[in-house]
Each structure stands twice: as C-alpha cells, then as structure tokens.
Amino acid sequence: MEYVVASLILLAVLLVGAVGLVVPRLRRRELPPPAGSVPGDDRAGTTTLERPPAVPEAETLPPLIERPAEPAAPTAPAVETPEPTAGRLVRLRARLSRSQNVFGRGLLSVLSRDHLDDDAWEEIEDSLISADVGVEATQVLVERLRERVRVLGTRTVAEVRAQLAEELTAALEPELDRSLHTAPHEGRPAVVLVVGVNGAGKTTTCGKIARVLVADGRTVLLGAADTFRAAAAEQLATWGERVGAETVRGPEGGDPASVAFDAVKRGIDVGVDTVLVDTAGRLQNKVGLMDELGKVKRVVEKHGPVDETLLILDATTGQNGLEQARVFTEVVDVTGVVLTKLDGTAKGGIVIAVQNKLGIPVKLVGLGEGPDDLAPFEPAAFVEALLGTDA
Numbered sequence: 297m298e299y300v301v302a303s304l305i306l307l308a309v310l311l312v313g314a315v316g317l318v319v320p321r322l323r324r325r326e327l328p329p330p331a332g333s334v335p336g337d338d339r340a341g342t343t344t345l346e347r348p349p350a351v352p353e354a355e356t357l358p359p360l361i362e363r364p365a366e367p368a369a370p371t372a373p374a375v376e377t378p379e380p381t382a383g384r385l386v387r388l389r390a391r392l393s394r395s396q397n398v399f400g401r402g403l404l405s406v407l408s409r410d411h412l413d414d415d416a417w418e419e420i421e422d423s424l425i426s427a428d429v430g431v432e433a434t435q436v437l438v439e440r441l442r443e444r445v446r447v448l449g450t451r452t453v454a455e456v457r458a459q460l461a462e463e464l465t466a467a468l469e470p471e472l473d474r475s476l477h478t479a480p481h482e483g484r485p486a487v488v489l490v491v492g493v494n495g496a497g498k499t500t501t502c503g504k505i506a507r508v509l510v511a512d513g514r515t516v517l518l519g520a521a522d523t524f525r526a527a528a529a530e531q532l533a534t535w536g537e538r539v540g541a542e543t544v545r546g547p548e549g550g551d552p553a554s555v556a557f558d559a560v561k562r563g564i565d566v567g568v569d570t571v572l573v574d575t576a577g578r579l580q581n582k583v584g585l586m587d588e589l590g591k592v593k594r595v596v597e598k599h600g601p602v603d604e605t606l607l608i609l610d611a612t613t614g615q616n617g618l619e620q621a622r623v624f625t626e627v628v629d630v631t632g633v634v635l636t637k638l639d640g641t642a643k644g645g646i647v648i649a650v651q652n653k654l655g656i657p658v659k660l661v662g663l664g665e666g667p668d669d670l671a672p673f674e675p676a677a678f679v680e681a682l683l684g685t686d687a
C-alpha cells in the first residue's frame with residue numbers, strides 16, 4: 297500500500313512539472329506582435345525602426361552560387377588638366393583678404409580724412425610698416441605720395457587712392473622681367489632649380505609649377521633631389537602623376553646631387569621641355585647649405601647651365617624669412633622668388649620688402665594649398681587686390 301501511495305505522489309509531481317514546462321511555451325507563442333507594428337498601436341516608449349519596403353522574395357534570397365566579384369578594370373591615374381594661368385591673380389584676389397584688411401581698410405580710411413596732417417601721414421606710414429613693407433621702402437613711398445598730394449593738390453579719396461596704387465606698383469618695379477625661363481634650348485630641356493628652407497613650400501610649389509607648365513602645353517620631368525625628407529619624393533611623384541609628368545627619384549638619404557644629375561640626364565634623353573629639380577633646404581649652417589646646394593648646381597651644370605633658380609619664401613615668416621633668403625642668394629644665383637602662403641598673412645607688404653631687400657623679382661605667388669593656387673605675379677593687379685575697392 298505504501299508503494300502505491302508513493303507511486304501516486306511521484307506521478308502527481310511529474311504531471312505538475314510537465315504542465316509547468318508546456319504552458320509558458322504556449323504563452324510565448326501567443327505574444328502580441330511588436331509594438332508599433334500594428335496600425336493604431338502607439339504605445340509610448342517604443343522605438344520604431346523604419347522597415348525596408350517589402351521586396352519580392354526572389355531578390356532577398358541569397359544567390360545559390362556565389363558569383364566572384366567582377367574584376368575591377370585597372371584604373372590608370374587620371375591626368376588632370378590644370379587651370380590656365382592667365383588672370384589667376386585676379387581670380388585668387390579674395391585669398392588676399394587678410395592682407396587687404398590692413399592695406400585697404402586701414403590705409404584708405406586715413407586717406408579719406410578731410411585733412412591729411414602730419415599725424416595722418418604718420419598713421420599711413422605705420423600701416424605700411426605693420427604690413428611688412430619694410431621701414432626704408434615705406435619712408436620712400438610715403439615721401440613720394442605726400443609730395444604728389446601736395447604738388448597736385450589732390451583732394452578726393454579716389455584720387456589719393458589712385459596715387460597710392462601707383463606708388464605701391466612703382467615700388468614693386470613692374471619693369472622687372474618676371475618670365476620663367478622654362479623653354480628648351482639648343483635641343484635640351486630648360487633646367488629649373490627650386491631652393492628654400494624646409495617647410496617654405498618647395499615641393500608643393502614644384503608640383504604647382506609643373507601644372508602651370510603643363511597647362512601652357514609644356515612637357516615636364518621632376519627631379520626629387522630632396523632625399524633628406526622621405527615623404528618629399530613621394531609627394532613630388534604624386535604631383536607629377538596628376539599631370540602625367542615623370543619623377544626621377546633616388547634612394548632615401550642618397551646624394552641629392554646625383555639625383556639632380558640623373559633627372560636632368562633623363563630629361564635630355566626623353567626630350568622634355570623642362571626639368572624641375574626640388575632640393576632639400578636644411579639650413580643648419582651656411583657652410584653645409586653651400587656645400588650641398590653648390591654641389592647640386594655644379595653637378596647639374598655638367599649637362600649645361602641652370603636656366604632658373606627659384607627661391608621659395610614663406611610670406612608668413614615676415615622679416616625673419618628675409619634673412620634666411622639672403623643666405624640662399626649668397627650660395628646660389630637666385631633668378632626669381634616665389635612667395636608662398638600669401639593667403640595666410642595679414643602682411644602682403646612683404647612682397648615689396650622682398651624685392652627691395654633682395655633685388656630679385658617676385659615671379660610667382662602662392663595663394664593656397666590647392667593645386668592651382670599659384671599665380672604669376674603682376675604688380676598692378678596685386679596692388680589692386682590689396683587695396684580693394686571699399687574706402
């Protein structure tokens with residue numbers, strides 16, 4: 297009897313256990329659809345995700361056979377067509393807005409006063425000096441302008457502005473030859489050396505000049521003689537690729553002169569119009585620089601004379617940059633200056649100081665990091681851009 301009672305209790309326990317397992321499963325199946333999926337169901341606190349529109353079933357099924365991806369067609373680097381150079385300075389005049397504030401707003405507001413007394417002339421002088429025109433150049437300029445205003449009895453702001461523009465343009469010596477000597481001659485390419493301190497924008501400017509030349513229909517070869525900074529050769533080659541120009545490079549840390557030599561040789565062999573040689577600008581000391589640059593020049597000249605040596609100067613370094621520049625002019629025969637980063641300075645007057653102090657024409661100006669942000673320097677257009685139109 298005891299066995300019967302024990303069996304009944306065990307059976308009852310098993311039954312309760314089975315019911316406990318089955319009922320929740322049934323309940324789960326009966327749960328309502330997710331909140332919000334039923335029209336009219338706006339239970340608060342629910343996150344409604346946008347459901348993708350229904351698509352035919354066939355499209356959602358994974359393909360039975362994985363098709364290999366179409367092999368991508370080999371993409372040749374697209375060769376770009378750079379902007380024409382004519383009128384670039386005018387197009388880029390907005391870039392000079394920081395400089396324009398100092399010149400345009402500052403100067404013209406003084407010039408528009410009823411009476412130009414000593415104080416007013418002093419303010420004009422201060423504005424020019426603070427725009428980096430340089431003390432000597434400023435004094436000459438203000439003296440001349442003052443004399444003209446006195447002799448001609450100039451009164452209107454427009455007249456004084458016009459005379460100031462003329463004086464600033466004259467200070468930039470518009471008669472200087474600013475052409476780049478990049479045309480091939482005697483059956484060999486023109487050779488252009490690009491020199492300057494680190495970070496002045498040499499490599500970038502080399503690339504931009506290559507674009508200018510290509511835009512003008514020339515063929516160009518680049519020489520990466522800046523073997524000091526590993527990325528420089530890579531950077532130059534990228535600029536070259538963009539316009540379809542070959543770049544001759546050497547081993548990292550190799551002899552810059554031998555890369556320069558090879559580049560010019562290659563340029564002669566393939567018959568390009570211009571070879572542009574980017575150099576390293578380590579300025580630890582003048583002797584080191586003299587040795588390195590002097591050697592590059594000597595070695596390159598085994599092929600023939602260098603046609604143009606461009607000194608790249610960072611406009612934002614102001615008067616300090618001028619001192620560094622002087623060292624280069626003592627080492628190599630600089631034929632032209634490229635003033636970079638004029639878009640980043642309120643002191644556009646540095647152009648006047650550079651020419652005045654170095655006696656070398658500014659041939660090009662850099663007005664941004666974009667590939668075509670390099671403009672031939674035109675004194676009158678530059679002065680107009682600096683002065684702006686609002687008095």
Ligand SMILES: Nc1nc2c(ncn2[C@@H]2O[C@H](COP(=O)(O)OP(=O)(O)OP(=O)(O)O)[C@@H](O)[C@H]2O)c(=O)[nH]1
Binds near residue numbers: 497638664
């Ligand atoms: N805003 C502005 N930036 C410029 C201009 N020209 C060059 N740069 C920038 O200046 C920086 C230095 O330029 P690089 O061409 O590498 O200078 P580098 O003289 O070759 O330097 P090293 O190879 O170290 O000797 C880069 O970030 C350029 O984009 C310009 O006209 N305007």
